[in-house]
Amino acid sequence: MEIDKAIRESDDRRLKAKYNNAIYVIQRALALYSIEEVAFSFNGGKDSTVLLHLLRAGHFLHQVEYGHSNGDLSDREFTFPIRTIYFESPSAFPEISSFTYETADSYGVQLDILRQDFKSGLEALLKAKPIRAIFLGVRIGDPTAVGQEQFSPSSSGWPPFMRVNPILDWSYRDVWAFLLTCKVQYCGLYDQGYTSIGSIHDTVPNALLCIKDSAVGKQKFRPAYMLSDGRLERAGRARKSSLIAGRVPAVSNGLKCVEPNQSSLSFGIIEDQLGPSLCRKLHSIGWLVSQIAIVQNDVDSVAEEVERRKSMSDMVPDEEYKEYLSQLFGDKYTGDHNEMARLPEGITELLQHEKLPVPLIMCHNVIVLSATNVDELDVQWDALIDSRSTSLLTSLGPFVSKHLTTSLTDIEVAQPLSKISVEFPDIYIGCYRKSRTGPLAITFEGKDQEKVEAAMEAISLKLSSVVKQISL
Ligand SMILES: Cc1cc2nc3c(=O)[nH]c(=O)nc-3n(C[C@H](O)[C@H](O)[C@H](O)COP(=O)(O)O)c2cc1C
Ligand SMILES: Nc1ncnc2c1ncn2[C@@H]1O[C@H](COP(=O)(O)OP(=O)(O)OP(=O)(O)O)[C@@H](O)[C@H]1O
Ligand SMILES: [Mg+2]
Incomplete structure (x- = not known):
């Protein structure tokens, strides 16, 4: 199974841990519910693309565990057996819709297209099918994840089913590490600076990925996987409300x-x-x-x-x-x-x-x-x-700060400084230079004045022996 193989061969330990946990959740869900009782909510977004491949791997491993497959089947011979629902909306990006259809086609996924709102669509679906659990690509930073766990019953007012969130604890970086490690396709909008995709009315590329193309004078964006702070993933999404402007800064x-x-x-x-x-x-x-x-x-x-x-x-x-x-x-x-x-x-x-x-x-x-x-x-x-x-x-006393300056280079002070920071673990030692060629300022901060002074003396001694060695 190519996904399982790609992760096992990777040396990203964090990704492996996240993968194993997600597969565990999927396998527990598949042990708890029959295949007719589960569904996957797929919308072509990056998180649900991750989940699609995890479900493919999880189902495959589940089959192997229960002796239904010897593990030799080629992946493409495998029809994806979990009912997959897609809430299609006229305000979805055409790129997202076409990616959803194409991906379904590539992996043998039979899509059930629902054209109502989520709640009515789910009510109708649950009346018609014996579904008891739905896999979702919800992650902890999503607004809808608040209060959810990996297995969370649907909220009151919603039809009764279990929400299964195998990637709830995945970060933005984990999502991209998975997609890139497994070399699976994702919707092309993510290569154009979109980092989280809602509707055409509320989503623009993430301004944090903007690169100004001076030649043409128009905006260009780096791919989504280059966003370094995943907490800003939704910066391209319009706010749901502007109710509390100025509060809680x-x-x-x-x-x-x-x-x-x-x-x-x-x-x-x-x-x-x-x-x-x-x-x-x-x-x-x-x-x-x-x-x-x-x-x-x-x-x-x-x-x-x-x-x-x-x-x-x-x-x-x-x-x-x-x-x-x-x-x-x-x-x-x-x-x-x-x-x-x-x-x-x-x-x-x-x-x-x-x-x-x-x-x-x-x-x-x-x-x-x-x-x-x-x-x-x-x-x-x-x-x-x-x-x-x-x-x-x-409960806390104020800090005492001291600083000294030296004309030694960073390389010359590095070793003495690291020795001192081991000797004085509760003193914060920092260095900065106002200009590249100017003197290096070394700062010492701590709560205990004597210790701060002792650390400063110790470093002065060490640095003066470096100066002597240089001048010899
Ligand atoms: C399969 C599925 C199940 C959902 N279950 C719930 C639920 O139990 N409770 C809830 O408040 N919202 C539920 N939602 C709605 C999502 O939380 C939804 O993303 C959220 O209401 C925001 O949607 P919007 O950004 O498209 O407006 C569900 C959505 C889907 C697709
Ligand atoms: N229109 C939809 N049809 C089916 N499932 C949906 C739909 N919208 C959301 N979902 C479900 O909710 C999950 C969370 O949606 P969300 O938009 O946060 O993630 P995503 O679309 O996968 O990725 P991104 O954050 O990049 O938009 C999806 O992974 C999917 O399981
Ligand atoms: Mg989305």
């Missing part, structure tokens, strides 16, 4: 910051001022920021990112917060603002302060700051520090 659990993309921050149209400002503030009270994430400014994207950082449940309307908003907006308080009152379920505290028109939100170890500019951030930060009601902020 910064979330920090002490080590990570999430910043919704305001006014196309992520496209470089405006300069990010909140991120650096918040980093400085966190640093001043002893926190290190290890990551800043920029996400779309909508409820789903923020919830997903928070979910990734700290497992937290769905966004639900919060009455107390709604009350604050209605006081703030008075008569202008509309349905849209109701959306703004959606907070993560399991919220632990609303942090009130006289200087804040609306309280800050704290959920477990995540603090949500709702500033839209640096001035507002200052006010919210002061209120947060002032209240000191969170142990997140109180």
Whole structure:
């Protein structure tokens, strides 16, 4: 089986682990349900293309395991036995529709075409067929994945069936690693900068892949697999709603910051001022920021990112917060603002302060700051520090920083520095050069002043012995 062989021969250990897990889920589903009771929801997108090939491999391995095949069958002799449904829509990209049909043809997939909306189509299908489980190419970053597991019953209000999500835990990189390793065809739109494909009305190529072709003066895009930050996969998809513009700009659990993309921050149209400002503030009270994430400014994207950082449940309307908003907006308080009152379920505290028109939100170890500019951030930060009601902020002492400069080259300082960083594991050592030929500045940061000074002395000694060796 060519897919199984390609993965086994690859030396990408992460991909192998993801593949094995997905195959395990598929095989469990095939053991739990008969072949007539399962269906595959295929739409020609990259995730469902991955799933198609996983299902081909999973079914093949299942057959071998149960002794129905000796494993010698050529893949093309194999008719794909799982009922496959495609919800065809007039607003689908023609490239996606034709890829879906062509792929089905190539792999012996019999397509059941449904032309209703998802819910009505599934209701009709489940009445007519004994289907009990449906395979979907949903992944954890998708807005619809929130709260789902690899086996998740359909939601209430939907006909009853089991949603089986074998690639739920796959990242954007995993998807591309699989498609490229297995050398399978995918829809050509992904080579034109599309990174996630919805309808023709809400999808454009991902601006992060744009290359300006100066000769012709028109835009060109790199292929989807070149997008380095998979979290921005949906940057080419229009937002479902613009209900909460300006809300929830910064979330920090002490080590990570999430910043919704305001006014196309992520496209470089405006300069990010909140991120650096918040980093400085966190640093001043002893926190290190290890990551800043920029996400779309909508409820789903923020919830997903928070979910990734700290497992937290769905966004639900919060009455107390709604009350604050209605006081703030008075008569202008509309349905849209109701959306703004959606907070993560399991919220632990609303942090009130006289200087804040609306309280800050704290959920477990995540603090949500709702500033839209640096001035507002200052006010919210002061209120947060002032209240000191969170142990997140109180337990840490500030950093002590020292630095020295040297005219030695990077290569000459590399070895002494790595020795010192082993000797002083709790001191953060960094290097930077303001210009390529200028002196190298070495910074030392830590909570214990004596240790910072000891590390600096130790490196000075080591560097001066390098200088002596050079001058000898
Ligand atoms: C086979 C299948 C099963 C689905 N099951 C559910 C479900 O149980 N609950 C739900 O809220 N949406 C379900 N959906 C809808 C998807 O979550 C859908 O992608 C989402 O509502 C957004 O669709 P849109 O982006 O096309 O508007 C299902 C869709 C498909 C194709
Ligand atoms: N029109 C459709 N017909 C059948 N299944 C669908 C349809 N739209 C979505 N699905 C199912 O939902 C899954 C998730 O859709 P989603 O759009 O997130 O992924 P994709 O289309 O496979 O890839 P991409 O994120 O690149 O668009 C699909 O993999 C597929 O299983
Ligand atoms: Mg899609």
